Amino acid sequence: MSSRPAVCLAVLTLASVAPTAAQADYHPCAPVRNIFEGTSYAGSDLYRIRAQGVSCATARRVARRGTYKAVAGVPDSTGHVVVTYRRWRIVDDLRRPVDRFVAKADGRKRVRWLFGEL
Numbered sequence: 001m002s003s004r005p006a007v008c009l010a011v012l013t014l015a016s017v018a019p020t021a022a023q024a025d026y027h028p029c030a031p032v033r034n035i036f037e038g039t040s041y042a043g044s045d046l047y048r049i050r051a052q053g054v055s056c057a058t059a060r061r062v063a064r065r066g067t068y069k070a071v072a073g074v075p076d077s078t079g080h081v082v083v084t085y086r087r088w089r090i091v092d093d094l095r096r097p098v099d100r101f102v103a104k105a106d107g108r109k110r111v112r113w114l115f116g117e118l
Helices: 003-017 020-024 057-072
Strands: 027-029 046-051 079-084 088-093 099-102 111-114
Touching: 003 046, 027 057, 046 057, 057 079, 057 088, 057 099
Parallel strands: none
Antiparallel strands: 027 046, 046 111, 079 088, 088 099, 099 111
């Protein structure tokens, strides 16, 4: 009977260390540096790009072109800008000092990224 608490402790330890399924599916991609060179946004980067169900090349392209469109968009009353790029629906959350983007396409295709200065 003394092994039962040890087994419970081991299971709890593994459960607290293992990432959730949503976090495990995303893979990191390289940042896109200074996409608005020569503008008032110069020096701002796209970073912490995370992709799910797509390659990093696709994720970086969606992040770059989605940011171009979202910067020109008008926010709604909740502080979000919603734009589309090809088959992607992109939401920009403007309520924080750094813009948080989420792009979704058919299936489990997702891209997340941040826009601003580090």
